[in-house]
Amino acid sequence: MLNWQELEEKCQSCTACPLCETRHNVVFGVGDRNADVMFVGEGPGEQEDLKGEPFVGPAGQLLDDMLSIIDIDRTNCYIANIVKCRPPRNRDPQEPEQDACIGYLRNQFALIRPKVVVCLGRIAALRLISPDYRITREHGQWTQRSGIWFTALYHPSALLRDPSKRPETFDDLLSLREKLKELGLRS
Ligand code: URA
Numbered sequence: 001m002l003n004w005q006e007l008e009e010k011c012q013s014c015t016a017c018p019l020c021e022t023r024h025n026v027v028f029g030v031g032d033r034n035a036d037v038m039f040v041g042e043g044p045g046e047q048e049d050l051k052g053e054p055f056v057g058p059a060g061q062l063l064d065d066m067l068s069i070i071d072i073d074r075t076n077c078y079i080a081n082i083v084k085c086r087p088p089r090n091r092d093p094q095e096p097e098q099d100a101c102i103g104y105l106r107n108q109f110a111l112i113r114p115k116v117v118v119c120l121g122r123i124a125a126l127r128l129i130s131p132d133y134r135i136t137r138e139h140g141q142w143t144q145r146s147g148i149w150f151t152a153l154y155h156p157s158a159l160l161r162d163p164s165k166r167p168e169t170f171d172d173l174l175s176l177r178e179k180l181k182e183l184g185l186r187s
Pocket of ligand 1: 041045048
C-alpha cells in the first residue's frame with residue numbers, strides 16, 4: 001500500500017492504459033481523507049478532465065445538491081471514480097481500463113478506511129458490489145463486505161436525463177442518512 005503522496009504521484013504520471021493519451025488531467029479524488037463515507041462515480045467527464053476534480057460539471061452540481069439534502073458536502077466525504085482519466089466522448093470505461101486503474105481506488109479505500117461506500121451509477125456498482133448488479137432493481141439496497149457497507153444510487157447524469165427517477169433517489173438518500181445514524185456516524 002502506498003501513502004497518499006506516493007499514490008498521488010504514481011497516479012498523476014500513470015500510463016497504464018490508453019486513456020492517458022487523451023487526458024488533460026488525472027482526476028485523483030477530492031475531500032476528507034478521514035471520511036466515513038465515500039462516493040464513487042465511473043470516470044471523469046469533460047469539465048472534470050479540464051479541472052482535475054471529480055463531479056464539477058452539471059452532474060456534479062446535481063450531486064452537490066443531492067448531498068446537501070443530508071448535510072454532506074465535499075469537506076465531510078471523499079469523492080473518487082473507478083477510472084481516473086476521462087474516457088473519450090464520455091463513453092463507459094472499458095474493462096481493461098478499469099482493471100488498469102482499480103488499484104488506485106483500492107489504495108484510496110485502504111488509506112481512508114470508509115465505513116460506507118456509495119456507488120454512483122451502474123458502472124461503479126458493477127465493479128464494487130456485484131458483476132451482475134441491476135441498478136434499476138437494487139439501488140438503495142445495502143450490502144456489507146469486509147466491514148464496509150455498500151449501496152448504489154442512480155448516477156446524477158441519469159437523473160438529469162430522466163428526472164422521474166429523482167423521488168427514488170431522494171428515498172435512497174434518506175436511507176443513507178439513516179445508515180450513517182445507525183452506525184453512529186451522524187447524530
Ligand atoms: N461522472 C462521473 O462518473 N464522475 C465524474 O467525476 C463526473 C461525472
